[in-house]
Each structure stands twice: as structure tokens, then as C-alpha cells.
Amino acid sequence: MNRTMVYRWWMSAIWGGLVAGAVEVYRLPAGALQPFVITDETAAVHMVWLQGKPEACDVWYQKLPGGRTNASMPLRINHVADDAIAIGTIRGAQMAVGRNGRIHVVWNGSSASSGKDIRGVPLLYSRMNDAGTAFEPEINLLGKTAFLDGGASVAADPMGTVHVVWHAAPAPEKSSESDRSVFISTSTNDGVTFTAGRSVVGTQGVCGCCSLRAIAHPDGSMAVLYRSAVTGSERTVHLLWSMDRGNTFKTVVRDAWRTAVCPMSSSSLVHHSTGLFSAWETEGTIRSAVLHTPIQEPVVVQDVSRRGRAKHPALATNGHGELLCAWAEGTGWQRGGKVVWCRLDTDGNHIGSEAILPDLPVWSFPAAYARDDGEFVVVY
Numbered sequence: 001m002n003r004t005m006v007y008r009w010w011m012s013a014i015w016g017g018l019v020a021g022a023v024e025v026y027r028l029p030a031g032a033l034q035p036f037v038i039t040d041e042t043a044a045v046h047m048v049w050l051q052g053k054p055e056a057c058d059v060w061y062q063k064l065p066g067g068r069t070n071a072s073m074p075l076r077i078n079h080v081a082d083d084a085i086a087i088g089t090i091r092g093a094q095m096a097v098g099r100n101g102r103i104h105v106v107w108n109g110s111s112a113s114s115g116k117d118i119r120g121v122p123l124l125y126s127r128m129n130d131a132g133t134a135f136e137p138e139i140n141l142l143g144k145t146a147f148l149d150g151g152a153s154v155a156a157d158p159m160g161t162v163h164v165v166w167h168a169a170p171a172p173e174k175s176s177e178s179d180r181s182v183f184i185s186t187s188t189n190d191g192v193t194f195t196a197g198r199s200v201v202g203t204q205g206v207c208g209c210c211s212l213r214a215i216a217h218p219d220g221s222m223a224v225l226y227r228s229a230v231t232g233s234e235r236t237v238h239l240l241w242s243m244d245r246g247n248t249f250k251t252v253v254r255d256a257w258r259t260a261v262c263p264m265s266s267s268s269l270v271h272h273s274t275g276l277f278s279a280w281e282t283e284g285t286i287r288s289a290v291l292h293t294p295i296q297e298p299v300v301v302q303d304v305s306r307r308g309r310a311k312h313p314a315l316a317t318n319g320h321g322e323l324l325c326a327w328a329e330g331t332g333w334q335r336g337g338k339v340v341w342c343r344l345d346t347d348g349n350h351i352g353s354e355a356i357l358p359d360l361p362v363w364s365f366p367a368a369y370a371r372d373d374g375e376f377v378v379v380y
Contacts, residue, residue, distance in 0.1 A: 091149075181200075224240040236254055
């Protein structure tokens with residue numbers, strides 16, 4: 001990856017009586033937006049980001065073995081030029097690693113997408129080819145649903161199961177926010193074919209401009225984090241949990257927010273040594289919950305950020321059981337902001353102080369990962 005800036009930031013946190021290790025900061029090239037990062041079981045780091053005009057841009061992928069600077073050459077994922085969108089900050093690409101390390105990517109199509117029709121922009125999916133040298137042409141998984149808005153997600157496991165999750169109207173004639181639902185389409189053959197989309201929450205309403213996040217585990221469990229919109233003034237976060245590979249779900253976390261304005265929020269999920277760690281925004285504060293295995297309800301929800309106007313959390317965990325949460329502060333419509341991060345213990349409590357850096361670009365947010373030596377990296 002061509003980085004315009006690489007430097008190390010020593011945290012003031014104390015861990016086991018020692019100063020916590022450095023957090024390395026990688027700056028993306030000019031024009032690169034909305035990095036999304038995932039680490040596989042070999043400690044290789046996979047990154048996608050958007051590049052180009054915010055209203056019609058491309059999706060790029062790169063692999064960093066061990067999370068270090070010996071990165072592969074970037075690959076453009078989309079075959080149709082400019083068919084992704086960065087405006088709004090919550091419609092960028094999400095990614096998962098499936099069987100044999102295959103990469104699966106989803107994103108919201110732009111107005112330049114060839115699949116745009118009366119139902120709105122397409123829900124685009126692409127997977128890496130068998131040779132691992134390129135991505136296959138994107139396909140539209142929107143099905144009979146309509147009016148895709150907040151960003152979609154993808155989850156995959158080592159058994160070849162791939163889930164694409166999004167929220168939309170069930171049909172073009174049902175266009176209100178209260179009609180929206182969360183849909184899932186599943187592949188059991190590594191993304192070759194998918195089932196028709198089905199609702200997993202009914203028609204209780206989903207916050208239109210908010211992204212959702214999904215993640216799968218090899219044990220067959222799966223989580224989906226989304227924001228509802230049951231009434232015009234309710235924007236509750238729901239964390240759904242499945243123990244049967246996405247066939248059935250139950251709500252294990254609810255975090256209410258009374259507001260009539262769509263917050264255009266995103267969220268993050270990461271598997272941890274003791275369970276699942278989740279983070280989202282409520283009333284300008286980054287909130288978190290740890291789902292220990294087995295789940296013990298009620299799940300404790302607590303604040304992570306401390307100053308307000310915090311959005312777009314990104315979680316990372318390393319082999320030592322340590323956690324890091326990065327997020328954006330002060331961003332808005334056509335306005336950049338700051339990147340903030342802190343270390344957390346296994347229960348989501350702060351370890352030491354927060355670190356702050358300026359110059360987060362418009363329409364972007366940070367990502368985070370851990371290198372193979374356990375050192376954390378923040379990317380923006």
C-alpha cells in the first residue's frame with residue numbers, strides 16, 4: 001500500500017506494569033477513503049477502501065502478510081468503473097474471509113452502476129477468483145427488495161458458508177422507513193450461488209441511512225448489528241445472535257436512542273479470545289458490549305468514547321487478548337474531523353488515555369488491526 005505517512009504513537013496506558021506497545025499509524029494515499037480491514041487466521045491483514053469521486057468511485061483490495069509493509073499490489077475489485085459510493089460515509093465496502101482464505105466483498109452501487117433500476121441502486125457482491133489473482137465480476141444480490149441505502153455487510157466461515165446482509169424495503173411500493181427490514185442471502189458453496197433474500201427481523205422498521213455489520217464464527221454462530229426505526233423518534237441498536245448459521249436469530253442487546261434524525265452511523269464487530277466484542281454509536285458516544293461465550297444475559301453495555309460527536313468505531317484484537325477501538329470525532333456532512341483511539345481490557349474498560357490525531361478526510365473513517373507481533377495499527 002502506498003502510504004503518505006507512517007509513524008508510531010506511544011500510548012500512555014499501563015499494561016501489566018509496563019508501558020503498552022506503540023500504536024502505528026498508517027495514512028492512506030490522497031483520495032483513498034473508508035478503509036475496512038480484517039485479519040485472517042494466518043495473521044494476514046486484508047484491506048479494502050474506496051478511491052475516486054465520492055459520488056462514483058472504485059473499490060480496491062490489498063493484502064498485508066503479518067500486517068506489515070510487504071503488501072501485495074492493489075487490485076481493483078469492481079469491473080464496472082465508478083460503481084461504488086462514498087458519500088454519507090456509511091455505504092462503503094465490507095469484507096469477509098471465507099474457506100481457503102477466499103475474500104468476499106459487498107458494497108452499495110452508485111448511480112453510475114449498470115444495475116440501477118426502479119428499485120434503486122444495486123447490492124453488489126464480488127469474490128476473489130480460485131487463483132487468488134483477481135476478483136470476479138460483481139453481481140447484484142438485491143433480489144426483490146428495493147431502495148438499498150445504509151451499507152450492507154458480508155460474513156463467511158471456513159465451511160464455505162457466505163452470508164450477505166443488508167436492509168431495504170421489501171418491495172418498491174413499500175418505501176417508508178417503517179417498512180424496511182434486515183435481509184439475508186446465503187451461499188453454501190463459497191459464493192458461487194446465493195439463496196433469495198429473506199427477512200430476519202420482520203417489518204419493524206430499519207434506520208435507512210445507517211450501516212449494519214455482520215460476522216460469522218467457525219462454530220456456527222453469527223451476529224448482526226443494526227439500527228431500527230420503529231417510530232419516527234426511535235433509533236435503537238439491536239445486536240442479533242444466531243447459533244445455527246444464520247437460520248434463526250435472537251436479540252441479545254438493545255441500546256435505545258430517542259431521536260427523529262437518522263444519525264448515519266456505522267458499527268464494528270470482532271471475535272475476541274473470550275467471545276464477541278461489538279461497538280456502535282448512541283447519542284454521539286461510542287458504546288460497546290462484550291458477548292462472552294456462552295452468552296450471559298443481560299449483556300452489559302458501556303461507554304467507550306468520552307467527549308461526544310463520536311462516530312464510526314473500528315475494533316481490533318491481538319493474540320495477547322488486548323483490544324483497541326478507533327473512531328471518528330467531529331465529522332459531518334461534507335466535513336472531516338479527527339481520529340481517536342484507546343486500548344480496552346477484555347470487558348471493554350479503558351486502559352490509559354485516548355490518543356487523538358487530526359486530518360481525517362471528508363467521507364472517511366479509521367480502521368484498525370493488529371500485526372503478527374501484537375502491535376496495533378490505525379489506518380486512515
